[in-house]
Amino acid sequence: MHSSLFRFIAAAIALIAIATPVACNNDVIGVYYPNYSGVDIGNLHFQPSNHVFYAFALPNTDGSLPAPSGLTEFAQVVNNGGAKPILSIGGGDHSTNFPALAASPSARDTFTQAVKNLVDQNNLAGVDIDWEFPDTADDFNNYRLLAQQLRSALGSSKIISAAVPGWLSRASMKPIVNESLDFVNLMIYDNVYNNDGRPNAALMGDSSSVQAVVANWLDEGIPSNKLVVGVPFYGYQGMAAKTYKEIVPLQDGSSGWSYSFNDASFTPQLTNVNEKITYDNPKSIAAKAKYAACMNLRGVFAWEITQDNGDLVAAMSGDYPSGSGDSSDCLQSAINSSSEAFCFYPTNMHSFLQRLIAVAVALAAITSPIAANNDVIGVYYPNYAGADISNVHFQPSNHVFYAFAFPNTDGSLPAPSGLSHFSQVVRAKGAKPILSIGGGSHSANFPALAASASSRNTFVNAVKNLVNQNNLAGVDIDWEFPDSSTDFSNYRVLAQQLRNALGSKIISAAVPGWLSRTSMKPIISESLDFVNLMIYDNVYNNDGRPNAALKGDTASVQAVVSNWLSAGIPANKLVVGVPFYGYQGMTAKTYKEIIPLTQSSSGWTYSFNTASFTPQLVKGGEKITYDNPKSITAKAKYAACMNLRGVFAWEVTQDNGDLLKAMSGVYPSGNGDSNTCLQKATA
Known part of the structure; x- marks a missing residue:
């Protein structure tokens, strides 16, 4: 999740319970x-x-x-x-x-x-x-x-x-x-x-x-x-x-x-x-x-x-x-x-992977570090969570996003703690280290930065230095959120400058599903490799909606993807976002926190909402809406069938391994028809 609400909660949780590595009992x-x-x-x-x-x-x-x-x-x-x-x-x-x-x-x-x-x-x-x-x-x-x-x-x-x-x-x-x-x-x-x-x-x-x-x-x-x-x-x-x-x-x-x-x-x-x-x-x-x-x-x-x-x-x-x-x-x-x-x-x-893992399959046509029709299997890694990247089992993901570097209005970009170590570990395990810049409340400086030619120049040069000095695969712009025509125009210029400076390096952007597609279209087409569609955090006003529906909702994966495709954004530029957390009312809970509650002894009652194709837990008048391996698998299958670029998750330390594995399977590509792909994904 990229919202400032959850960032605050996640940081608080991390201070109390730092994530630890999980390994298979079978050595x-x-x-x-x-x-x-x-x-x-x-x-x-x-x-x-x-x-x-x-x-x-x-x-x-x-x-x-x-x-x-x-x-x-x-x-x-x-x-x-x-x-x-x-x-x-x-x-x-x-x-x-x-x-x-x-x-x-x-x-x-x-x-x-x-x-x-x-x-x-x-x-x-x-x-x-x-x-x-x-x-x-x-x-x-x-x-x-x-x-x-x-x-x-x-x-x-x-x-x-x-x-x-x-x-x-x-x-x-x-x-x-x-x-x-x-x-x-x-x-x-x-x-x-x-x-x-x-x-x-x-x-x-x-x-x-x-x-x-x-x-x-x-x-x-x-x-x-x-x-x-x-x-x-x-x-x-x-x-x-x-x-x-x-x-x-x-x-x-x-x-x-x-x-x-x-x-x-x-x-x-x-x-x-x-x-x-x-x-x-x-x-x-x-x-x-x-x-x-x-x-x-x-x-x-x-x-x-x-x-x-x-x-x-x-x-x-x-x-x-x-x-x-x-x-x-x-x-x-x-x-x-x-x-x-x-x-x-x-x-x-299987819940979490022994040492470094990727989805196992033997298909002669596969050439990326991860075996999946989804080219991007991405996870965000919040360095502030307190879990050292060496102890985080981020595989089978093949794109790992360091969250975050914080830009200043003058374009300067201080090197975040542990970035070099992060890059070394991720590359050693065969994945692509990417620096995500901004995020939630830390995006507040982007409008002024992007509006100034000198600030843009300073920023682009700072980004290039960090990429080169730390052997990064690229950068991810998490500007939450441009909300005026001026913002989008300046974003476009900033992205063009980044592309010119970084050449063939990855440049991606994290965007909510509801963001203006027409405003983003030229930015994506000209300068970005892909956009990470944040299709979650839909529990508005505690109205009982699922956090991240696959279908049956105007903010669902199916609806958001259809909207972006209809705007003329190529399928291979879209990456579907999935959450490794849910909500109890308006309070975020990590998947690792939710798992024990799925046991009947917890007092919570499990059911699967077929309308949204997501699980939920109910106790009295309370409800937890979240994703589990079944719903994550369906989303990954849908992305593959729709010939999208892949899937990503916020964020890896919230998972026990089950969700990451679910989204990393070898799922077949398809004809790109939304209804057909939905049927295949949920069958």
């Missing part, structure tokens, strides 16, 4: 990236995973290990994205050389040196041994020696993991795991033996289920923090594998396939006459991730990222609570807290 959120998939890592949105495994390097029997194609670029991209790049060695048919390699001291030496060289030369976080599969006592003994040598060579700071099937001998692996490995990736899938109708990857009710496999490994004395649960981003139609992206279109019923959920295994399935597809969806993946967290395991991983549309990696990446470690209790907790809503609102499935 490892891993995905395998098969380089042979044809999806360039530069175009692959692997986040919110924090461990990315390059598959594969192929060892020779003499221990030599040729550097695989694109490994350097892979490591650079993953490191820049804030995750850990790990080289997986072997895999499937490419494991056949491991027995001879591990049996020979000279080959082990050669292999260990080759691994160390690749790790050091490419700035890798570690290696993953995917030997499929050691099957004799000699194999396991030699594996143990090989792992010991790797640990000695790589030291304690580098990761050494191993991918193993759940059925592999735990007794044989125990000394290897306990002595040398950080963790093992348990491949608990591919259980469709002989086309016998079993689920590909059951959570429970099967001897090869997650529950059974984890219990077996724990019973062997393998520490829980050494175990990572594997989940598949694919399923099977009979014995033929199908990626999740291939399965998704079959779920809507029009294809002839019928969807059902197998409660016995806690996995979904599709049936068509005598055929069946067994697979995982966000509901089942979320349950497995919750189970892993409750069992205090190391985390979850998936094979493999390019098979997903973003829903599954979002589901496995949540801030799920640790628990008692009791299998029955954890199973009950995992399945009771998973709901069918996950099938439709994938970003509802």
